[in-house]
Structure formats: structure tokens, C-alpha cells
Amino acid sequence: MSTRxxxxxxxxxxxxxxxxxxxAPASAMQVKVTGDQLVLTGQVVSGDLDAIRKALDGxxxxxxxxxxxxxxxxxxxxxxxxALFRDRGxxxxxxxxxxxxxxxxxxxxxxxxxxxxxxxxxxDVGLHGHYDAAGHLEPGLVERLGLKQWIIRYSDGKADxxxxxxxxxxxxxxxxxxxxxxxxxxHNGVSTFMCQGRNxxxxxxxxxxxxxxxxxxxxxxxxxxxxxxxxxxxxxAAMPGSIAASGYAAIDDVAKLPVSVLxxxxxxxxxxxxxxxRAFAVSSDGQHFAWSSGIANAALMALVRCIERAAGRMCSxxxxxxxxxxxxxxxxx
Numbered sequence: 312m313s314t315r316x317x318x319x320x321x322x323x324x325x326x327x328x329x330x331x332x333x334x335a336p337a338s339a340m341q342v343k344v345t346g347d348q349l350v351l352t353g354q355v356v357s358g359d360l361d362a363i364r365k366a367l368d369g370x371x372x373x374x375x376x377x378x379x380x381x382x383x384x385x386x387x388x389x390x391x392x393x394a395l396f397r398d399r400g401x402x403x404x405x406x407x408x409x410x411x412x413x414x415x416x417x418x419x420x421x422x423x424x425x426x427x428x429x430x431x432x433x434x435d436v437g438l439h440g441h442y443d444a445a446g447h448l449e450p451g452l453v454e455r456l457g458l459k460q461w462i463i464r465y466s467d468g469k470a471d472x473x474x475x476x477x478x479x480x481x482x483x484x485x486x487x488x489x490x491x492x493x494x495x496x497x498h499n500g501v502s503t504f505m506c507q508g509r510n511x512x513x514x515x516x517x518x519x520x521x522x523x524x525x526x527x528x529x530x531x532x533x534x535x536x537x538x539x540x541x542x543x544x545x546x547x548a549a550m551p552g553s554i555a556a557s558g559y560a561a562i563d564d565v566a567k568l569p570v571s572v573l574x575x576x577x578x579x580x581x582x583x584x585x586x587x588x589r590a591f592a593v594s595s596d597g598q599h600f601a602w603s604s605g606i607a608n609a610a611l612m613a614l615v616r617c618i619e620r621a622a623g624r625m626c627s628x629x630x631x632x633x634x635x636x637x638x639x640x641x642x643x644x
Contacts, residue, residue: 424534438531586604600629
């Protein structure tokens with residue numbers, strides 16, 4: 312039995328899986344030059360500035376930096392890379408999601424855009440404060456690094472100081488303000504959502520606080536134009552056509568769920584009662600999970616939210632719609 316998905320969702324999941332490998336803990340961003348584009352994927356670590364500068368120095372053709380599926384990471388590197396992009400007059404574009412430290416790289420672009428690489432509802436820039444290893448806000452570090460002033464400056468003075476003050480003080484690192492393309496994503500008339508990181512596991516980003524000012528209003532992007540990554544056609548061509556049931560367990564066998572925390576089993580029981588389409592994702596250490604339902608990109612959103620909670624650890628889909636798709640040999644073991 313196979314669980315069929317739209318081609319857009321399937322290739323987005325394939326792209327996400329590739330990015331998860333690149334964003335595993337302690338690994339550098341994947342750096343790839345494709346014509347006049349520099350594609351950066353995965354977690355941000357302290358050595359990335361040198362690798363990115365080397366790539367830029369090695370190719371005078373680069374005009375655009377594609378930031379793809381990055382959960383963020385090392386804070387000083389995000390600032391430094393953003394400043395490097397601004398100094399060199401490069402434009403930046405988000406492919407999939409670009410969160411936390413990655414968002415500072417994104418803001419470094421003199422022109423800032425979205426791509427059409429992934430579905431619009433799975434393409435966003437997420438900003439918040441600075442956090443300790445346990446994921447708790449470090450107000451002193453936020454102040455010392457001048458995050459508020461930096462955002463206002465790099466948004467070309469358009470960011471609302473009061474709103475910035477709110478999002479840089481979100482108490483836990485899984486919360487953030489999410490900016491989607493204002494011309495392509497509208498839920499109840501808005502495209503910006505602020506999540507505090509304390510929402511129920513099955514809640515969508517679109518259930519978070521609606522913010523009326525959008526990415527263009529606040530200088531997060533500079534244009535509603537949408538571009539494509541030059542490597543995306545090859546990625547799409549390599550995509551599988553379906554996600555097959557693994558046979559590991561029956562969909563309602565909660566005891567087989569590879570999550571070690573009681574809340575995970577409780578949330579999986581809630582997931583079983585959720586409407587289709589739906590998906591449940593688990594982290595590689597069994598400590599984190601997330602699920603989504605009722606939206607076309609449920610599988611992709613479950614993966615994104617799982618990665619957020621797991622601070623960049625690899626996540627895998629456990630169940631999609633009415634089938635378990637996970638196997639013990641998969642990265643989620």
C-alpha cells in the first residue's frame with residue numbers, strides 16, 4: 312500500500328530530507344555554486360564564514376545567495392555572513408525555510424526575495440532572539456550583540472521597533488515570528504505569524520498570533536518578485552513518486568511509536584483523531600516530535616516543526632495520513 316502525494320509535496324519532502332543530512336549537529340552548511348548562485352543549506356556553524364567567503368572569492372559570477380532549509384545555529388556567524396553579503400552587494404533568497412541565525416544571513420542581502428522552490432506555505436523566514444543550550448532566552452546576549460538595532464538597520468529601517476522588541480524576546484527557541492510571501496500566502500488575510508513556542512504539538516504555524524504587517528511592510532523582503540534556484544530542476548527530476556507504507560506498525564499501534572517521552576505518545580493519540588492530510592515526525596534521538604494536519608503541506612510542516620524543536624537534529628516522518636512510513640533502519644532510530 313502506498314500513500315500518494317502531490318508532486319509538489321513529494322519533491323519538497325525529498326529536498327527536506329537532503330537538507331536534514333546537511334543540517335545534522337556539528338556539520339557545516341552545504342556550500343554549492345551553481346552559475347551565478349551560491350546555494351547554502353543546513354545548520355550554521357562557526358566555520359561557515361570562511362567557507363562562504365572562499366566560495367564567493369572563487370566565483371566572480373555570483374550575484375545571488377540561496378538560503379535553503381536552515382534551522383540556524385551559530386549566532387556570531389549569522390551576523391558576520393549577513394554583513395559580508397551586504398558589503399558585497401549580493402541579493403538573497405529563501406528556499407524552503409530560513410530560521411534564526413540564517414535569517415540574519417538573509418537580511419544581509421541588498422535585495423531580499425522568496426523562491427518558488429517549495430510550496431508557498433512551506434517557504435518562510437523565521438526570526439527570534441538568542442538562546443542558551445537548553446533553548447531558553449538569553450536577554451543579556453540579545454542586548455550585547457545589538458540584535459534589535461541590527462534588524463532595524465538591515466531591514467533598511469523598515470522594521471517596527473515595538474514588534475522587533477516582541478520577537479527578540481520570545482522565551483524559547485522553538486518560538487519565532489514567521490514571514491511568508493504576502494502575495495502567495497494568506498490565512499485570515501495575513502501572512503505573518505508570531506509563535507511563542509508553547510503551542511500544542513499539533514498546532515500549525517498559521518494558528519499562532521496573526522500579525523497584520525507583512526514581510527514587505529517590515530523590510531524583511533524588498534520585493535514581491537519570486538525567483539527559482541538554478542539547481543531545483545535537477546532536484547525535482549530526482550524525486551520519488553510516492554511515500555510508501557513501511558509495514559513497521561499499524562497506524563493505531565501507539566506502543567510502536569519511537570518516541571521516548573510520554574507526551575509524544577499522548578500527542579500521537581491526538582494525531583490519530585486529526586483530519587487528513589496529516590503527518591507525524593520524530594527526531595533521531597526519540598526526544599522530539601511534531602505533527603500537522605488539515606493542510607496540503609502537512610508532512611513538510613511536521614518535519615519543519617520537528618527540526619525546530621530538536622534544534623537541528625535529524626527528523627523523519629513516522630506516519631503520513633493513514634500509514635506508518637517509518638522503519639527502524641531509518642534516521643529516526
